[in-house]
Amino acid sequence: MANFLFVTDLDHTLIGDDIPLSLLNKILNKNRTDYGTKIVYSTGRSLYRYHQLIQEKSILPPDRLITSVGTEIYINPSDHNFDLAWANEVSEGWDREGICAIASHFSDLLLQPQSEQTPFKISYYLSESIADEIIPRLKSDLAHHNLLTQIIYSASYALDILPINGGKGSALQYLRNKWGIAADKTVVCGDSGNDISLFQGEERGIIVGNAKPELLQWYYNHQTPFRYLAKDHYAAGILEGLTHFGFIQ
Ligand code: GLC
Ligand code: MG
Numbered sequence: 001m002a003n004f005l006f007v008t009d010l011d012h013t014l015i016g017d018d019i020p021l022s023l024l025n026k027i028l029n030k031n032r033t034d035y036g037t038k039i040v041y042s043t044g045r046s047l048y049r050y051h052q053l054i055q056e057k058s059i060l061p062p063d064r065l066i067t068s069v070g071t072e073i074y075i076n077p078s079d080h081n082f083d084l085a086w087a088n089e090v091s092e093g094w095d096r097e098g099i100c101a102i103a104s105h106f107s108d109l110l111l112q113p114q115s116e117q118t119p120f121k122i123s124y125y126l127s128e129s130i131a132d133e134i135i136p137r138l139k140s141d142l143a144h145h146n147l148l149t150q151i152i153y154s155a156s157y158a159l160d161i162l163p164i165n166g167g168k169g170s171a172l173q174y175l176r177n178k179w180g181i182a183a184d185k186t187v188v189c190g191d192s193g194n195d196i197s198l199f200q201g202e203e204r205g206i207i208v209g210n211a212k213p214e215l216l217q218w219y220y221n222h223q224t225p226f227r228y229l230a231k232d233h234y235a236a237g238i239l240e241g242l243t244h245f246g247f248i249q
Helices: 018-035 047-056 084-091 096-103 128-144 168-179 193-199 213-221 234-244
Strands: 005-008 038-042 064-067 072-074 122-125 150-154 158-162 186-190 204-207 227-229
Touching: 005 168, 018 038, 018 234, 038 168, 047 064, 064 168, 072 084, 072 168, 084 168, 096 122, 096 128, 128 150, 128 158, 150 193, 168 186, 168 193, 186 193, 186 234, 193 204, 193 213, 204 213, 204 234, 213 227
Parallel strands: 005 038, 005 186, 038 064, 186 204, 204 227
Antiparallel strands: 064 072, 122 158, 150 158
16 A cells, blocks of 8 residues: 545545445545545535535545536635636636527526536536437537537536536646656546546546446446446445555555
8 A cells, every 4th residue: 555646526426325435434544644645526516515515424624625527626625715726727718708608599508506607617407318419519609609618418417518628637637747646646536427537547547336327438438457447336336446456455
């Protein structure tokens, strides 16, 4: 066992089964104390909804918190100051009003609650039955107006529009570079579409057994020895993957 960087999504990845979660918490906490393991949460939730979650679930305080699908990074989730250098990178080429104006022409896109509309993320509900028709049209309208974005569809209901420099994967690379931690000493865990970018480098990847079809599909098309599809679900899947890669015994 040695020092490593542990990055995990929250909903339906770390969170979902409280018994293995409490065991994983113990193991990670010990690794952090003994070896300096760094713990990062990377969630689609806003900071506001992260605070709601930690009222209900017992999780360790992270070394960094990445919120709103990789568009904000907090050193201390209890103050509201996000990492400004990251915000600067993310803001490049982002025209929130211009994007909202185009997206508002799509009556099938239903705005998510105000708490999930953050400076660098615009989020809608979109029904799975029409997603394949709407997403290409939205992308093409945005491109036609020279609006640079990433469109991310997750869990058959959520459509996020993000800046071109944002996303969970880029936020992870930013932290990894800042801390100088190698890809093979980094492990990322996820369950759905907004986690795909976490798996795009050579970090060790754990896909929990309950992963959603879009992530499973991506995994089957991009299999390598450094990505592992767990049999177990939620935190038990993470424990299985950490053992598989030798991060824990
Ligand atoms: C979280 C966010 C939501 C987002 C979804 C998928 O549930 O609260 O705004 O659309 O993740 O990324
Ligand atoms: Mg999730």
